[in-house]
Every structure is written in structure tokens, then in C-alpha cells.
Amino acid sequence: MTIGLFDGADPRPGHENTLKLIELGEQLGFDSAWVRHRHLQYGISSPVAVLAAASQRTSRIELGTAVIPLGWENPLRLAEDLATVDLLSGGRLNPGVSVGPPMHADRVLPALYPDTAKAEDFSFERVRRLLSFVRGEPATDFSGAEGFEVYSARVQPHSPGLSGRMWYGSGSLRSARWAGENGMNLLLSSVVKVEEPAGGSGEAGSFEDSGDSADTRGSGTGGSFDFAAIQLSHIRAFRAHHPDGEHARISQGLVVIPTDTATTAQREKYEAFARQRSPRTSTPQGPARLLFARDIVGTSEQIAERLHADPAFREVDEVAFALPFTFEHEDYVQILTDMATRLGPALGWRPGG
DSSP: OBOOOOBTTBOHHHHHHHHHHHHHHHHHTOSEEEEOOOTTSSSOSOHHHHHHHHHTTOSSSEEEEEEEEGGGSOHHHHHHHHHHHHHHHTSOEEEEEEOSSOTTHHHHHHHHSTTTGGGOOOSTHHHHHHHHHHTTOOSOSOOEEETTEEEOSSOSSOOTTGGGGOEEEEOSHHHHHHHHHTTOEEEEOSEEEOOOTTOOOOOOOOHHHHSSOOOOOSOOSSTTOOHHHHHHHHHHHHHHHSTTGGGSOEEEEEOEEEOTTOOHHHHHHHHHHHHHHGGGGSSOBTTTTEEEOOOEEEOHHHHHHHHHTOHHHHHOSEEEEOOOTTOOHHHHHHHHHHIIIIIHHHTTOOOOO
């Protein structure tokens, strides 16, 4: 999973490096590659366009978004783009989405929705609309020929298998339950909402809220805040409400940095990165009471031991390893190579072909 950072004065090399990492992932046998997003920043702002390019430079690896915040999107137009890329990729697209108002809404809504901001619905209903269009339900009551033009009542193109590969990026009990009730797959990240004992009723959590994805090993916290226990409750709520029950798909987002073949300078950089982010894992952050998990830096053997001790990790069959934002391309190559050749096998995974 990568954010695809680039230089604002020369953005092409950064985008090209993102595509190279996806190509490398396929060569190393990874099952999927995921891109994140950043609007009005120096990271991928159009993940669907980037994955369209990636679909033409790869043949096997699945391609996902983690996640697209629907507050920035028109669900009908997004459904068209997703179906187009899914068809171009041969059915390899895994769109992950979330809801809620855009970050810094007071500053961006005048540009994003200058005339309709107060009327926009940023609730789960926005996801329902997207799902209905992706599933091929009518978007209009008109179809047929009009002169030389032929119209369809549903979004075109239609990709029949895409609806089964729609994911929701969740950080709260409420959103995990909603994703299950609506038959979506569940994307977990490095952030959870610390809710009241009754479960609270806050807005759905999302990858957009979380910064990085990170490790969910153990509590990772001081006091009585237990990240793993909270995330495990989300997993169980999701499966309890999903039509597929225990077979419902869940992917856990982690930041783990194997150091098996890292240089001394790289190891020092990675350890400093984890130390810098550690304070936010001790107590809930901000009015939303968001709790972050710790990153894991170490040899593949050390990382595997810690992951096997994580009750949430033991509950899932899929994991998305997030690449830290600020490293160099050669760091990512080393990390991905160690993941594929050392960490993966230590976890019981085998490369795809």
C-alpha cells in the first residue's frame, strides 16, 4: 500500500515510481497492490487513474484503493470510472471507499461544492448509491434509442464481478457493522475509535482520518486502551452482520518494516520513524478519540512472532502492508523484497505466479 508521494514542481517521477513499485510487487508475487489518496497535497489525488495505468503494466496482481473518500466524489461518475478500470484490468480492481465530510471541510467545500455544500449528503447513503450503480441497478427511468443515440438505464460499462470486490474502510464499530449489513468487504487500518461502552454513534471511521496504516499488535498502548481488543470487536461485529458470516473478507492494514537486508543507515531511519510516531499510540487523540497502533520494525522473524501474537491478525486471511510515507524509492524496494522473500514465508504465505 503506497501513498505515491511526488514533488509538486516535477510530479511525473513520483507517479512513475508508484507504477514501478506496483510492477515490482507483481514480480515479487504479491497478491495485491493498493494506492492511497491525498487531495490538495503531494500524494495520489486520482487513484483510479493511477490504477488504470497500472492495469496496463501488470497482468496478475490485484489493484485496490485504500480508500477513496466519497465526500469528494459523485457516486454515479465514480461507478463509471471503476467499472471501466475493472474491465481494462481483467477484473482485478478492489475499490475501497469511506464516507464523511471532506477533511478541512470548511476550507474545501466552497471549491468542491460552491452551490450545494449544505445539501450534500455525506452519510452512508452515499455508499449505498455507489453500490447500487456498481451492481447494475437503474440510474434513470429512460433507456432505448433516440435518433442515432442509444441509452442505457444503468451505468455503462457494467462489470458484473466488481460489486463483490467493493471494500469499506472502517475505524468504528458502527461502520464495521454497517459494512457487514450491506455485504461489503472490510478494510481495517491502524486507527480505531475509542467509543463509549455502549458503542457510541459517531460517524464512520475511515483511512482518510488515520494518517498511516500501522501495526495492530497487542494493546500498543498504556492505561486501559487495548487497540487489538477494539479492532477484534469490529471484526466480530462485521462478520456477525455479514451474509457470508465467518467467510466474509477482511483485510488488516499494517505498517511493518523488515530489516533483514537493510543497511545500517536504513535501519536507523526506520527505527527513528517508528519512535517519532509512538506517542500517538498511548492515548486516544482529539475529539473523535482516535487510537493509533504501533509500527513494527525488526527482522522478519521478530515481526512474524509479534503478528502471530496479535488476536486481530489471527482472525483475518488478508493483510495490506503499508509503506511509510517519507522513505526513498530504494528503501521501498528493500522493504518489499524482504516482505516477499522473508516475512511472507515466515507468516505462511507463498508468492503468487
